[in-house]
Amino acid sequence: MGFTILTILFIVIGFAYNHLSHGALLGLYVLCQFFFNFGPNATTFIVPGECFPTRYRSTSHGLSAASGKIGAIVAQTVFGPLRVKGHPTTANPSPWLNHVMRTYHSS
Numbered sequence: 001m002g003f004t005i006l007t008i009l010f011i012v013i014g015f016a017y018n019h020l021s022h023g024a025l026l027g028l029y030v031l032c033q034f035f036f037n038f039g040p041n042a043t044t045f046i047v048p049g050e051c052f053p054t055r056y057r058s059t060s061h062g063l064s065a066a067s068g069k070i071g072a073i074v075a076q077t078v079f080g081p082l083r084v085k086g087h088p089t090t091a092n093p094s095p096w097l098n099h100v101m102r103t104y105h106s107s
Contacts, residue, residue: 001038001039002035002036002038002039002040002042002043003039003040005031005035005039006032006035006036006039006040009028009031009032009035010032012028013025013028013032014098014099014100017097017098018098048060048061048064048065049061079100082096082099082100083096083097083100084096085099
């Protein structure tokens with residue numbers, strides 16, 4: 001459920017980025033943070049404890065957590081440079097930021 005709501009929130013942020021006020025963007029950000037903790041973060045700690053056998057639980061839980069950390073590093077190295085793609089200016093230092101939240105690139 002948390003992943004579904006996050007998907008919807010990210011779609012709203014991605015496609016309405018230029019039309020949202022700062023307050024609306026902040027509100028969506030707060031909702032995203034809540035559902036990060038309600039969905040993906042909860043399953044990171046609850047599900048491994050339930051699905052791995054007791055004998056291998058700590059090792060499997062560690063590998064599961066490490067996989068999440070590696071995914072976060074890959075996301076930062078891939079999407080970080082994308083937000084400044086294009087022609088950054090003083091008025092718009094991140095010209096491609098709204099496209100980072102979308103699933104396609106419109107030229």
